[in-house]
Amino acid sequence: MWMPGDRLPSRAQLAQECGVTDGVVRRAQEALIAQGVLEGRAGSGTYVAQRRERVRITRSPRRERADGSPFAADVAEAGMRGTWESRTDGMVPAPPGIAARLGIAEGDYCVRTTYEFLADDKPVQISTSWEPYDITAGSLVMxxxxxxLAGKGVVRRMADIGITVTRAVERPEPGHANAEEAHLLGIQRGSLVTRIQRTYYSDDGRPVETADIVVPAGLGEIVYEVPVSP
Structure with missing residues (x-):
């Protein structure tokens, strides 16, 4: 019996032992990888996956107002350590879809930041954020x-330059991981994911940031917390 972390025999060996074709073994392994039972490692083989807890990712106004990372708070509640890696590129021309969401002209400059969010050093969420360059240009929060204010979030950073963020609009929809997303998240290409388009608006109705968030169904549980007036 194989234990978590064990390396599986080659597909050819498994096919011979089970009396099936290599294609049958490949499809079975892909299905088990998608379910999180197995994990593939480039150039190394296929392994029995270590048990990973699903992280509850809470979307709520309360967390958006908090000083710090809502993601880190979510992961801490699950008894794990939340960290993230990022890369920021300044003055990136806005593609058509992003320009429409930000209410700017196609090709206008944006600050683009890509994130990989980790729970106990394992990826559980990725996102790409876009901010109009002319909003933060020349400021300490660009x-x-x-x-x-590194890592303090959009609401806190915008407040520092006199912009009050009053609402966020999110549009979740189901999808399947493409090759790049699968590589970053350590999942099988085609695995179920939830994609969230999120846009922050200031009190005068201007979009100040928009992001594409990707959460694998097997790694994250998305919960929306809706305030109710008494």
Whole structure:
């Protein structure tokens, strides 16, 4: 019996032992990888996956107002350590879809930041954030992950330059991981994911940031917390 972390025999060996074709073994392994039972490692083989807890990712106004990372708070509640890696590119021309969401002209400059969110050093969520360059240009908060408010989030950073963020609009929809997403998240290509389009708006109705968030169904449980007036 194989234990978590064990390396499986080659597909050819498994096919011979089970009396099936290599294609049958390949499809079975892909299905088990998608379910999180197995994990593939490039250049190394297929292994029995270590048990991973699903992280509850809470979407709520309360967490958005908090000083710090809502993701880190979610992961901490699951008894894990939340961290993230990021890369920011300044003055990136806005593609058509992003420009429409931000209410700017196609090709206008944006600050683009890509994130990989980790729970106990394992990826559970990725996102790409876009902010209009002219909003933060020249300020200390132009780079989301640098400066005095690094990692404090859009709401806190915008407040520092006199912009009050009053609402966020999110549009979740189911999908399947493409090759790049699967590679970053350590999942099988085609695995079920939830994609969230999120846009922050200031009190005068201007979009100040928009992001594409990807959460694998097997790694994250998305919960929406809706305030109710008494």
């Amino acid at each position: 780079l989301p992950e640098a400066g005095p």
